[in-house]
């Protein structure tokens with residue numbers, strides 16, 4: 001029987017990134033609750049941010065990120081993220097990951113909330129998450145073991161050390177597995193909200209099991225709300241990417257007022273918390289909120305010129 005050195009819980013981008021870093025030196029096994037393609041990462045549409053243009057710098061990306069985080073961010077980690085994003089994405093491109101380019105071969109960069117510059121790389125239009133995850137799965141296949149449809153329900157802790165996991169398999173069997181290292185990459189908790197674009201497995205399990213094991217949780221009062229999802233007849237039909245506002249889409253209330261004009265200098269591209277709060281205030285006043293896409297060129301769905309938007313992630 002294989003002896004595994006690292007257990008990774010989850011099969012999103014966080015899990016695959018760490019597995020990709022470790023598999024050369026460690027025997028890695030990954031457990032995921034549903035099938036391996038079920039993750040928010042697979043559904044991510046808008047793209048990934050990095051200062052890839054010559055006219056852009058990681059320092060500007062760093063500052064935009066701190067501003068969007070109202071300077072509550074961990075400065076060291078924000079610096080690591082914005083600096084390493086350039087190196088990491090360059091490496092991905094060199095390894096063969098394809099991001100959308102214009103006719104001259106330059107990356108076609110989009111703009112999203114809180115960014116002062118176009119900085120979003122995308123792949124296959126709005127299929128960035130799917131394309132990136134497929135690429136990463138291809139890279140790690142045969143290099144690690146992936147166990148699907150087995151939900152991790154707890155960590156096994158002995159003398160303040162995590163020594164393994166307890167799982168529940170498809171037919172309800174409870175199993176235990178042991179390894180010197182366990183990495184939790186189970187994503188967030190979007191499914192606790194009535195309206196959400198998150199996949200059904202994103203229920204905060206990792207946060208809860210870490211807490212039960214004695215980990216200290218930080219910043220639990222913060223939940224990121226993506227401002228726009230498509231809501232029709234009481235049903236959520238999917239997320240409307242911020243890239244739509246980056247290409248000229250704008251918010252209006254049912255009186256036709258462009259209410260973001262007076263809220264923030266970046267208007268409809270203000271940081272997400274500001275846009276989400278402004279939408280909430282409109283709803284609270286009794287107005288509906290719509291995303292006007294008439295100015296967005298080559299939009300795929302001309303019959304739906306107005307998307308009704310509500311601010312739940």
Ligand SMILES: Cc1cc2nc3c(=O)[nH]c(=O)nc-3n(C[C@H](O)[C@H](O)[C@H](O)COP(=O)(O)OP(=O)(O)OC[C@H]3O[C@@H](n4cnc5c(N)ncnc54)[C@H](O)[C@@H]3O)c2cc1C
Nearest residue numbers: 010011012013014033040041044045046047152186187201
């Ligand atoms: C519709 C949508 C669009 C988005 N678009 C963008 C975008 O354009 N750009 C961007 O940067 N971000 C985007 N995001 C956010 C982004 O997808 C997430 O921040 C990111 O994917 C999180 O990655 P992760 O690996 O931490 O978690 P996830 O990708 O959510 O993966 C978590 C994994 O853990 C598994 N899991 C959960 N609980 C257990 C358990 N108990 N046992 C075993 N496995 C478990 C899940 O099934 C899943 O495989 C979007 C999110 C959504 C929902």
